[in-house]
Amino acid sequence: MLPVLFFSFTHMKGRFLAALLFIAGSFAAKAQYADPINIPVYYSVKEALADKKAKQLNLRDQKLFYVPKDLSKLKHLEFLNLMRNNLEYWDKEIFTLTELEVLNFKLNGIKYVPEDIANLKKLIRIDFSDNSISYLPQEIKALTKLQYLHLSFNLLISIPEGIGNCKDLEVLELDNNQLSYLPQNITKLKKLKNLQLGFNQFHEFDGSWLNFPNLEILNMESNSISYLAQEIEKQKKLRTLMLANNKLEVLPQGITNLKELRLLSLANNKLKTLPEGIENLTELKTLLLNGNPISNSEKERIKKALPNCKVYF
8 A cells, every 4th residue: 555645735815824824834735745765656657557567657747638548557556646737527547447545636627526436445535626626426435445535626515425434534625615514424524633614605614513523623714604603612632723704703612622722713703802711722822813803901811811822913
């Protein structure tokens, strides 16, 4: 099995200080590719075919409109990088690569994910970000080994219930889509550590969704959220909570029980006060409150309650 190494680039699109801190800190992602030291990486199908057991193929930035027909002959392929080409349609050859563990389709022009994705049952990491995908099939449920799913910057309006069957998922990136709700059984993703939902169309975050015992990063920035459920307190391992650019007027008392929280971004909301008990957030290092109508007396209370935290008003 190949090491689970890959990459995930986050577009800035004018994000303010909170996002900069977020990316520079706990959510920083390095450009990691395959494992060229221990396993050869090939840059053309012809080259890879010379090795009857080729495992890694990088066809990034080759201006491809379709994948080479001989791709299907690479029966041992585990890593396929098709990033930044001109691919708009799915070639059937891809779905014959049943040993694939890593598939990167980032920055192409595909509009949907076909049901045949279920053939690739060994996939651990998928990057479909920066495409025009509006549809994800229920057959995603067949990918039970999937740990990382990158779908940022697409046109998704819904996520299938089948996602709940991908119980090994640790990272789910759905930011910059057109989502307004999540499937109920998303709470089956008990291993989830990083959930990216920023820049969508959420108006609330249903309390029944807040049941991820291992979640460390939750990003809901730039939606239209006016209500945050008390159940947020169930996310005991949460270290980063991004809620900037929403419509929050009050926060639930339960937010003061997030004892592991390091970064809390609440910039550009409608908050006048923070809940009593914020002094319980003893691990908090950065709190962003700029763009809220907070009085001077409340600012002083907050700073006094959090002496070891850098607070931005």
